[in-house]
Amino acid sequence: MTPVTFNDTLGWLHAPRGGVGRVAVLICPGMMQDALLSHCSLRVLGERLAEAGYWALRFDYPGTADSLAEGDIEPPEGHWQSWLKSIEGAADWLRETTGASELVFAGLRIGATLATLAASRRHDVAGVIQFAPVVRGNSYVRQLLVQAQLQTGQPLPADADLVFYEFRLSPRTLDEMRAVDLRIAGLPGKKIALYPRADSRLIDECTQAWTAAGANVTRGTWNKLEPMLRHNIIEEDTLADFSDVVAWLSRAMPYDATHKAVTPAATPLSLEPAACVETPMRFGRRGRLFGVLCRPAQGQPDTAVIITNSGRDPHYGSCRQSVTFARQLARQGIASLRMDFAGLGDSLGPIGKEDLLTPMFEADRVPDIRGALDALERLGYRRFALQGLCAGAYHSLQGGLNDPRVSTLLLVNIPLFSLPGEVMEFLTHRTNSFVHYFNRLTSLDGLKRLFTGKVNVLRILRGQVDQVRMHASETVQGIATKVGGADRRTPARRAMADLSARGVRTLFLFSAGQGEIDAFAREFGPAGEGLAGYPGAVMHVIENMDHDMSQAPGRAVGQALMVNFMAPSGRS
Amino acid sequence: MSIRSAVLDQVKLVAEQQRKTLAPLTDDLPLVGSGLDSLCIALVVANLEDELGVDPFGVMGSVDMPVTLGEFIHFYESAPAAKA
Numbered sequence: 003m004t005p006v007t008f009n010d011t012l013g014w015l016h017a018p019r020g021g022v023g024r025v026a027v028l029i030c031p032g033m034m035q036d037a038l039l040s041h042c043s044l045r046v047l048g049e050r051l052a053e054a055g056y057w058a059l060r061f062d063y064p065g066t067a068d069s070l071a072e073g074d075i076e077p078p079e080g081h082w083q084s085w086l087k088s089i090e091g092a093a094d095w096l097r098e099t100t101g102a103s104e105l106v107f108a109g110l111r112i113g114a115t116l117a118t119l120a121a122s123r124r125h126d127v128a129g130v131i132q133f134a135p136v137v138r139g140n141s142y143v144r145q146l147l148v149q150a151q152l153q154t155g156q157p158l159p160a161d162a163d164l165v166f167y168e169f170r171l172s173p174r175t176l177d178e179m180r181a182v183d184l185r186i187a188g189l190p191g192k193k194i195a196l197y198p199r200a201d202s203r204l205i206d207e208c209t210q211a212w213t214a215a216g217a218n219v220t221r222g223t224w225n226k227l228e229p230m231l232r233h234n235i236i237e238e239d240t241l242a243d244f245s246d247v248v249a250w251l252s253r254a255m256p257y258d259a260t261h262k263a264v265t266p267a268a269t270p271l272s273l274e275p276a277a278c279v280e281t282p283m284r285f286g287r288r289g290r291l292f293g294v295l296c297r298p299a300q301g302q303p304d305t306a307v308i309i310t311n312s313g314r315d316p317h318y319g320s321c322r323q324s325v326t327f328a329r330q331l332a333r334q335g336i337a338s339l340r341m342d343f344a345g346l347g348d349s350l351g352p353i354g355k356e357d358l359l360t361p362m363f364e365a366d367r368v369p370d371i372r373g374a375l376d377a378l379e380r381l382g383y384r385r386f387a388l389q390g391l392c393a394g395a396y397h398s399l400q401g402g403l404n405d406p407r408v409s410t411l412l413l414v415n416i417p418l419f420s421l422p423g424e425v426m427e428f429l430t431h432r433t434n435s436f437v438h439y440f441n442r443l444t445s446l447d448g449l450k451r452l453f454t455g456k457v458n459v460l461r462i463l464r465g466q467v468d469q470v471r472m473h474a475s476e477t478v479q480g481i482a483t484k485v486g487g488a489d490r491r492t493p494a495r496r497a498m499a500d501l502s503a504r505g506v507r508t509l510f511l512f513s514a515g516q517g518e519i520d521a522f523a524r525e526f527g528p529a530g531e532g533l534a535g536y537p538g539a540v541m542h543v544i545e546n547m548d549h550d551m552s553q554a555p556g557r558a559v560g561q562a563l564m565v566n567f568m569a570p571s572g573r574s
Numbered sequence: 575m576s577i578r579s580a581v582l583d584q585v586k587l588v589a590e591q592q593r594k595t596l597a598p599l600t601d602d603l604p605l606v607g608s609g610l611d612s613l614c615i616a617l618v619v620a621n622l623e624d625e626l627g628v629d630p631f632g633v634m635g636s637v638d639m640p641v642t643l644g645e646f647i648h649f650y651e652s653a654p655a656a657k658a
Contacts, residue, residue, distance in 0.1 A: 141620040149616035
């Protein structure tokens with residue numbers, strides 16, 4: 003797979019063996035949470051299609067992921083029309099670049115809806131693959147509105163813009179989305195593979211309507227595709243299995259070995275947002291890691307910030323927060339590399355494990371960070387910062403401790419400083435007491451779930467034991483330090499002492515009232531008063547910032563603090 | 575199928591799809607404490623609109639969200655049918 007840029011967006015071209023492929027598949031991602039969850043699975047889809055002899059292209063809609071446009075600024079034609087137009091543009095680019103004579107559009111959730119509507123406008127689209135399509139735009143808009151209302155706790159005024167995730171959606175865009183109804187999409191003569199997430203009345207009506215209008219509709223099952231939208235954030239996990247999808251395509255539009263081989267021409271590989279230049283970059287051993295280098299359009303800075311994955315989100319981050327942060331830094335004269343750790347986003351996992359999501363905490367990310375530092379050093383950068391949120395903050399801390407080239411750390415909502423044995427249970431249950439669990443388990447339903455194996459009591463208890471062990475260890479270490487024992491500092495205090503001794507500056511940011519400050523507060527106090535002994539370390543609690551910085555006001559404050567900490571005027 | 579059954583079926587379906595563990599589904603169960611997060615509740619609402627053709631929310635969804643599961647079910651039972 004090869005990163006490409008076209009039409010002010012970034013994409014990935016997956017080439018079939020020998021460049022021989024009569025059919026090209028345009029992969030239209032979902033949006034917002036659907037896009038974050040499915041990113042790696044759609045990478046695997048691209049690879050499987052290429053192995054089967056099809057060109058495949060993944061790309062970002064305007065205002066999403068790594069694209070040039072800003073999602074919170076509506077283009078003149080509105081977001082909805084802009085997204086549809088971008089599919090048409092990507093399809094034209096794909097045909098022109100690969101020489102494919104037929105196209106197939108594949109899409110997920112609202113991406114499937116857009117793909118279907120765009121396909122209905124084109125004669126060169128022979129097939130459509132729909133993963134959990136949104137049939138009625140009205141219910142999708144309802145979903146967004148309810149979710150936004152629940153997250154903000156604020157009723158949404160009528161006829162106002164909807165500000166949600168990376169978007170500002172105008173009433174006009176919302177109305178255009180509401181008007182969509184796939185049951186009336188005209189798809190005569192097209193081959194359709196429909197993979198609904200669950201059977202429903204609307205899916206039945208789609209199938210009947212399209213078949214009656216002359217489409218050839220095949221309905222598949224969701225089981226093997228379920229990892230695409232699975233929200234399992236901690237442990238190693240499988241990605242979607244597209245074997246049934248590829249088998250359908252091979253029957254519907256067979257591979258043609260006699261088709262003329264094509265080697266796509268090299269194109270300039272950069273995007274130019276205002277005052278920035280962005281370049282996709284592969285690095286690390288065998289180029290298996292990926293990131294986007296963002297640098298100021300003018301000048302050659304010596305400082306680069308490595309922006310790491312938040313949890314398992316791809317390198318662009320939830321609500322594109324890594325993109326907006328990178329561009330803010332560039333406008334202050336600081337470069338950045340927003341990267342994917344191995345097995346996340348567009349970085350390949352260990353050999354033989356390319357189809358797995360790597361664990362959020364327990365994978366060692368220090369080698370990946372070293373790979374990024376090496377690559378940036380080769381480009382002439384000399385001063386380095388690491389930035390991360392939640393698990394990304396934990397890995398950034400480890401990177402800073404293990405590589406002397408790192409001189410600044412930007413750590414947002416760091417939930418722990420060292421790993422207990424059972425990370426998942428520790429994080430999931432750390433705020434719950436034994437009494438709470440006992441009460442839950444002794445309820446009738448709790449007991450039922452226990453006896454039917456739906457509650458893994460051993461894992462919960464292990465997590466609780468880790469928590470007790472950590473508290474006990476901290477208490478013993480605290481007493482030992484007071485009576486003048488040897489180096490009995492906790493890992494957190496040892497880490498801060500090492501970083502301070504090296505002159506590393508560390509900024510801690512925390513959401514107010516969230517559990518993730520617990521580990522920090524135990525070490526350094528809830529207001530960071532214990533950091534006084536570690537020169538260069540500061541902390542802030544941000545009142546209106548949520549855990550994953552998904553809400554714009556808190557994100558803006560957090561990013562401004564980080565940019566200020568990096569800028570020369572922010573140096574202490 | 576009654577509206578109550580349809581609501582409960584959707585709650586269970588979305589919880590299963592999103593791998594959430596549900597508390598026992600009683601009428602006095604707070605929605606927020608049910609095991610469903612904001613995305614799950616939004617998906618339940620969207621699915622119910624598709625399945626029942628019922629739209630108890632205003633144009634912008636700016637009505638107060640029901641607090642308990644019982645209120646949520648009643649919300650749908652007393653809503654006028656929408657155009658499907």
